[in-house]
Amino acid sequence: MPTPKPPSRYHRQLLVKTFGEDGQRRLTAAHAVIIGCGGLGSHSANTLVRMGIGTIDLIDHDTVDLTNLHRTAVYTEADVGKPKSTVLAARLRDVNREVAIYDHHLTVTRDNIHTLLDDATIILDGTDSLPLRRTINTAAIDLHIPWVYAGVTDTCGMILGIIPGKTPCFHCLSHTLPKPTQTPLPIHGALPAITAALQCVEALHILQGRLPTGLLIYDADHQRCETLHVTRNPRCPSCGRSTTR
Amino acid sequence: MTTPITVRLYGRYKDTVGADTLTLTLDTPRTIQDVLDAFTRRYPAFAKDTRHMMVTKNGILTGHDAPVTPTDALAIAPPVVSGG
Numbered sequence: 001m002p003t004p005k006p007p008s009r010y011h012r013q014l015l016v017k018t019f020g021e022d023g024q025r026r027l028t029a030a031h032a033v034i035i036g037c038g039g040l041g042s043h044s045a046n047t048l049v050r051m052g053i054g055t056i057d058l059i060d061h062d063t064v065d066l067t068n069l070h071r072t073a074v075y076t077e078a079d080v081g082k083p084k085s086t087v088l089a090a091r092l093r094d095v096n097r098e099v100a101i102y103d104h105h106l107t108v109t110r111d112n113i114h115t116l117l118d119d120a121t122i123i124l125d126g127t128d129s130l131p132l133r134r135t136i137n138t139a140a141i142d143l144h145i146p147w148v149y150a151g152v153t154d155t156c157g158m159i160l161g162i163i164p165g166k167t168p169c170f171h172c173l174s175h176t177l178p179k180p181t182q183t184p185l186p187i188h189g190a191l192p193a194i195t196a197a198l199q200c201v202e203a204l205h206i207l208q209g210r211l212p213t214g215l216l217i218y219d220a221d222h223q224r225c226e227t228l229h230v231t232r233n234p235r236c237p238s239c240g241r242s243t244t245r
Numbered sequence: 246m247t248t249p250i251t252v253r254l255y256g257r258y259k260d261t262v263g264a265d266t267l268t269l270t271l272d273t274p275r276t277i278q279d280v281l282d283a284f285t286r287r288y289p290a291f292a293k294d295t296r297h298m299m300v301t302k303n304g305i306l307t308g309h310d311a312p313v314t315p316t317d318a319l320a321i322a323p324p325v326v327s328g329g
Contacts (some may be wrong), residue, residue, distance in 0.1 A: 040329045128329035151326035156256060158326050172306045173299055174325045185328040192329075215299070217256050217322065226255055228299070228322050233306040 009096075010052050019204070024052060026207045031055040033120040035108055035136060037084040038062070039071035039192030040150050040199065041126020046074055047200045048124075049092040055100040056092075059116060060084040060126075061107040070189040108132060113139045122203050123147035126196075128185075130174075134238075137162070137170040141239055146206045149173075150199040154186045155220040157195030160230075161202035161212025164239060168230045171238035173215065188220050198225075247272055248315050250280055255322035261288060277302065278309040280319060297324035 008014065010024055032053050034041045037060035045058055064079040064087060079087045089103035108116060108127075113135055117123065123145055125133060133149060140147045141164040149160045149170050162169050198216055206212060215228040234240055251268045259265060269283045277300050285292040299322040300307055313319065 036329045038329045126329050128327060130325065130327045133327075149325075151328060153326035153328045156323070156326050168306050170325075174297055175308055187328050215322070219256060219260075222260065228255055228301065228320060229304060230301055231305045233308065235308060236306075 013051060019208075023204065023208055026209075027052055027204065028054045030121045030207050031057075031119055032122050032124055032203070033057045033059065033117055034124045034126050035059050035116075035132070036126030036128065037088045038068055038126060038128060039187065040152060040196045041124065042072050042074045042084070042088055043193050043196030044124045044126060044150075044200050044203075045088055045092060046095070047197065048203070049096050049099050049101065051200075051204075052096065053099055055102075057102045057104060057116065057120070058085045058088050058092075059104040059106065059108055060088075061105065067184070071187055071192045073193065108135065110135050110138075114143065117143055117145060120145050122207060124199060124203055125149045125151075133170055137238060140164050141169060148199050148202045148206070148212075150195050152187050152191045152195050155188045155191060157191050157198070157216075157218040157220070159195060159198045159202055159216040159218075160214075161206050163206065163212065167212050168232045169236060169239040172230070172233040172236045175233075175237070191218075191220050194218060194220070248274060250274060250283075250313070250315055250317075250319065252280065252284070253318070253320040255320065257323055258288075258291065258321060261290070274313055276309065277307060277311050277313050277319070280313060281309060281321070284321065294324055298322065299324065 030053055034045050037058050062084055063081050064075045064084050066080050074091050083105040085103040085105050089101045093101055144164055146163045151158050215230055217226045247270045249268050249270050251266055253266050271283050281295050285295050301320045302317050
């Protein structure tokens, strides 16, 4: 009598009716690029690799700092001083060798972003820079790649899934960019994990062909998640133009 | 002549005001900026946010120079957050 085949590592999520075989197929076919591997990006990468994303690129110019450890789950004290993308990639290869994982210890700029996004099907934002998010936004519109903005400050997390040409872009949200008044920013230790989980769910919805939820505003202080339902700003300087393409 | 304008609030604005909505009374408001100015006059702690507040008018994200009428449904949310 043949030995029964062991269950797939994804068995439990395949049982989820709103995900299932189709969701898994789409995820396995997907190529995510995560820009920023700190509190947000490391959690999002961890989730997507465990769930079985097909390919993932991890990009960060920075090294692990002791002050990162309170809000991350992957890095350890022994990693302090090492490139975040390299350490993260090595850890996640041990988690799931079915996933193609590439790490890039570099700074994302307007000059290299198109190359870095080559073949991407979705971008996840893990940066800590609003100007860089504008750069991602512009490239995503140019290349027609959906992306998911996420940011955390103090006890507030925000998430917005963006499908260029269909849903509001990052520039629609904020035509002017606030400058941080405090350096470094305060960040609740539990907040990036929650925000990254919400970001991954948005990314999975987009990969499944669903529309983003809207602007999610999570408040850790009051344990509350609100959705600001938004439609595009027709006068948006960035995506307003893509309507005429 | 004054005009009442009701705005829906999100995030910490809601917490500080203590309600989901706030009615502001303005002298003939013409633009979103006039509404935001009235909001920050009443809650000066938010004045530093004014330039960057997210505003929807009838569900559509809009610039602060957009015209406004008393029948428009307005929502105000804090600026995008930046940390990672």
